[in-house]
Amino acid sequence: MTAAPPPPPFTPTPAQxxxxxxxxxxxxxxxxxxxxxxxxxxxRIRHLIDVHQMRPARLCAVTYTNKAAGEIAARxxxxxxxxxxxxxxxxxxxxxxxxxxxxxxxxxxRPGFGIADDQAQLEILGRMGQPARRGRGxxxxxxxxRLRGDPLGSEEERLFLDYTARLxxxxxxxxxDILLRTARLLxxxxxxxxxxxxRWDVLLVDEFQDVNRVQYGILRLLAPHRHLFAVGDDDxxxxxxxxxxxxxxxxxxxxxxxxxxxxxxxxxxxxIPIFACAQRLVKRNPSLFDKTLTATxxxxxxxxxxxxxxxxxxxxWVIADIQRAREAHPEWSWGAFAILYRKHxxxxxxERQLLSAGVPCRMARGQSLRDDPIIAVVLDSLxxxxxxxxxxxxxxxxx
Numbered sequence: 001m002t003a004a005p006p007p008p009p010f011t012p013t014p015a016q017x018x019x020x021x022x023x024x025x026x027x028x029x030x031x032x033x034x035x036x037x038x039x040x041x042x043x044r045i046r047h048l049i050d051v052h053q054m055r056p057a058r059l060c061a062v063t064y065t066n067k068a069a070g071e072i073a074a075r076x077x078x079x080x081x082x083x084x085x086x087x088x089x090x091x092x093x094x095x096x097x098x099x100x101x102x103x104x105x106x107x108x109x110r111p112g113f114g115i116a117d118d119q120a121q122l123e124i125l126g127r128m129g130q131p132a133r134r135g136r137g138x139x140x141x142x143x144x145x146r147l148r149g150d151p152l153g154s155e156e157e158r159l160f161l162d163y164t165a166r167l168x169x170x171x172x173x174x175x176x177d178i179l180l181r182t183a184r185l186l187x188x189x190x191x192x193x194x195x196x197x198x199r200w201d202v203l204l205v206d207e208f209q210d211v212n213r214v215q216y217g218i219l220r221l222l223a224p225h226r227h228l229f230a231v232g233d234d235d236x237x238x239x240x241x242x243x244x245x246x247x248x249x250x251x252x253x254x255x256x257x258x259x260x261x262x263x264x265x266x267x268x269x270x271x272i273p274i275f276a277c278a279q280r281l282v283k284r285n286p287s288l289f290d291k292t293l294t295a296t297x298x299x300x301x302x303x304x305x306x307x308x309x310x311x312x313x314x315x316x317w318v319i320a321d322i323q324r325a326r327e328a329h330p331e332w333s334w335g336a337f338a339i340l341y342r343k344h345x346x347x348x349x350x351e352r353q354l355l356s357a358g359v360p361c362r363m364a365r366g367q368s369l370r371d372d373p374i375i376a377v378v379l380d381s382l383x384x385x386x387x388x389x390x391x392x393x394x395x396x397x398x399x
Contacts, residue, residue: 012036012043019231019262020044024052024202026256028249029231032293033278034269037231038068041206042075044229045087048202049080057086060200062219064207066091088200092215093175096182099196100173106189107181109173114383116172119376124166128159138163146176147212148245179214186221197222208232209246216248226256234289235282249289263291271299311346315353322359334360 012020016036019029020043031037045061048054063069069089076084088095097115104111116124118139125135142160144150152160167174173181186193203223205211209232211219219228234246253261267275275295308314322337341347347363354361 012040013264013266015262015264015266016040016043019264020047021051022229022262024227026226026252026258027229028208028253028256028258028261029229029264030249030261030289030291031231031233031264032235032267032291033233034267034275034295035233035264035293036268037233037264038071038206040264041204041229041231042072044204045072046076046079054201055086056080056083057088058199058201059087060095060203060222061087061089062092062095062203062205063089064091064210066094068206092218093178096178096218099182099185100178103185103189103192106192107185108168109181110171112171112386114170114172115178116167116170116174120172121174124163124170125159128162128166130159143176146180147214179212179218183214183217183221186218193221194224197224201225202227202229204229206231208252209234209249211248212245213248216251220255228252228256235285261289263289265291265293267293267295268297270295271297271301273299273301273303277303311349312353315350318350319354319357319359323357 013036016039019027019040022044029037029040031040041061045059048059049056061069061072063072069091072089073084073087076087080087100107100109100113104113121139122132122135125138126132130138138156138159141150141152141156142163145152145156145160164177167177186196200222202225203219205219205228208230211232230249230252232246232249234249249261252258270278272295275293279293306317308317318339325337326332326334339347339350341350351361351363
């Protein structure tokens, strides 16, 4: 495992420029991995402001993660300055929560409702007698049942009804419920839906391939002006277990009468050997769109696979390989290296080994604050102070 210096800045390719400067109206951008989806979305925002004289406050950028929303703001900061804060950006869930907070009683919620995160959902199932090892599977079944209509078995149906009843009793919503209630809010209140949609002139959506049917319905209702700019890649849809449906890309194309999507076909992130290896795997998947992808970054480093007896041996090899690369390329900073791993426990172990070997490192944080048991108690205590009658907070503290 060796690292390469970051690629130099590049000007838009012809395909990227077509996406950035596309006429106002519905636009679908299909992009392979590393082809610049987020780059095009950010530059599209800049284009709308600079060329079409749109105010940042009239634009809404929907991202898949809060981190991506922060990246948009950071990269626009130099040209927009403080006005970048007027641009609404964030996940569809965060936008939906904002709407529900403003109109809770219209969807049978009590003001001050709480949000059940993953841990809270597992705790509820635990009180129903379901161990954590089964709980995650049940939550996935509940999700595709609600978001995609997949049927439940008789036992799962009974557990689902109990689970949703407890959420209602605790005045909680989980992530799926946030979407379902928002869709209900907009569908049942067309005048309110129009008022909300009128807040923005253009809606921009990143990672469109991971949108599920309920989310797509919400986005349609928020874009009656038809100025919806969507970027995605059917080959990168990895959230089908949560109800995501890459066929939404085709539905969007048909519903908004888009003749041909704009295809970004050059990978700017990966070296040619890595890209070629990935393509051998991806080509086995069914594809919704015809696209021929290419890579341009040259590297002499082949793609290799290694096996190790244990995690200590694996970590030792990783550290030695980084040190070899540093000796061969002293001009590379430590920031030119990254280690990807499958689960948080691996990262924690690697961090200890790297620091012991004198290798400076910073672990990307992706864990919930509630994963810390002390913080979980503090949060539950605050919930109880704010809503003394919330049964869920009382039970969480009692546990």
